[in-house]
Amino acid sequence: MTEIERSLQELAPARQNLPRHIAIIMDGNGRWAKLRGMPRVFGHQRGVDAVRGVVRAASVWGIEALTLFAFSEENWGRPRAEVSAIFKILNQYIMKEREELKRQNVRLRVMGDLTRLPEQTATLIRDAVSYLSECSGMTLNVGISYGSRSEIINSCRSIAQGVREGTIEPDEIDETLFESRLDTAGLPDPDLVIRTSGEQRVSNFMLWQISYAEFLFSPVFWPDFNEEIFAEAITEFQRRARRFGKIPDETELASVRSNRDSAPVDTKLHQAQTSSSAPSDLHA
Numbered sequence: 534m535t536e537i538e539r540s541l542q543e544l545a546p547a548r549q550n551l552p553r554h555i556a557i558i559m560d561g562n563g564r565w566a567k568l569r570g571m572p573r574v575f576g577h578q579r580g581v582d583a584v585r586g587v588v589r590a591a592s593v594w595g596i597e598a599l600t601l602f603a604f605s606e607e608n609w610g611r612p613r614a615e616v617s618a619i620f621k622i623l624n625q626y627i628m629k630e631r632e633e634l635k636r637q638n639v640r641l642r643v644m645g646d647l648t649r650l651p652e653q654t655a656t657l658i659r660d661a662v663s664y665l666s667e668c669s670g671m672t673l674n675v676g677i678s679y680g681s682r683s684e685i686i687n688s689c690r691s692i693a694q695g696v697r698e699g700t701i702e703p704d705e706i707d708e709t710l711f712e713s714r715l716d717t718a719g720l721p722d723p724d725l726v727i728r729t730s731g732e733q734r735v736s737n738f739m740l741w742q743i744s745y746a747e748f749l750f751s752p753v754f755w756p757d758f759n760e761e762i763f764a765e766a767i768t769e770f771q772r773r774a775r776r777f778g779k780i781p782d783e784t785e786l787a788s789v790r791s792n793r794d795s796a797p798v799d800t801k802l803h804q805a806q807t808s809s810s811a812p813s814d815l816h817a
């Protein structure tokens with residue numbers, strides 16, 4: 534175990550009631566850079582440091598799956614120079630991080646329309662996914678050229694095709710079958726969705742999968758999102774009572790009330806950060 538991994542263990546949230554799957558909408562790279570008088574791409578570059586920290590932390594803390602929304606279908610509408618800069622950053626991340634992910638025993642998968650990606654990125658992704666396919670630790674799922682409505686339509690198309698070919702009876706169409714045709718097939722649904730930068734929207738992200746997720750919106754811009762803030766987010770999740778539409782019993786209610794009353798009010802997770810905020814020491 535590395536020095537950084539040891540310090541991460543000290544930050545680790547409680548082991549009970551850990552979210553199995555955390556999904557993050559990484560937002561605010563551009564504004565983070567602008568605040569510092571820098572071009573937007575600088576924010577994306579620094580965003581990768583935050584990605585590295587969060588992946589390592591989630592893996593050390595025993596999270597089963599971590600989904601990161603790196604590039605949406607809608608992001609294709611950004612200026613060409615920014616789009617190609619983001620793909621260059623992604624390429625560098627994959628090339629640089631492959632070995633480290635293997636060392637951390639992290640499996641890689643992607644969701645989204647890979648056919649639209651630059652050939653080099655698509656190849657790097659395919660190779661990295663296959664290189665890490667035997668890893669048995671955390672699954673890192675990256676949304677690239679991803680839009681949830683398209684994913685849902687693709688699932689419908691694939692089922693409709695099965696019906697046409699006679700391999701699926703309309704009566705057999707249920708949630709399990711539908712989910713098995715989504716890009717996330719086999720992953721548990723996210724328990725916790727975090728969106729940074731103060732925006733409180735879902736933005737076409739995992740619309741089917743987040744039906745019962747807890748949401749956490751933080752004003753922190755993505756490049757400032759560090760392991761300490763991540764641990765706070767998980768701790769806040771652990772204080773929530775998830776009811777899945779049912780009524781909690783008295784014991785559960787009492788525990789939620791006491792958790793809520795003892796919750797710290799002034800965490801970094803809920804503080805907007807300014808240009809003077811220092812990066813995390815853990816970002817090696």
Ligand code: FPP
Nearest residue numbers: 559560561562563564580581584601603626
């Ligand atoms: C949102 O900030 C960020 C993106 C659209 C790109 C995210 C990409 C990375 C962090 C780099 C690569 C990712 C991985 C997984 C290695 P924004 O540009 O929308 O910021 P703004 O809302 O302030 O304009």
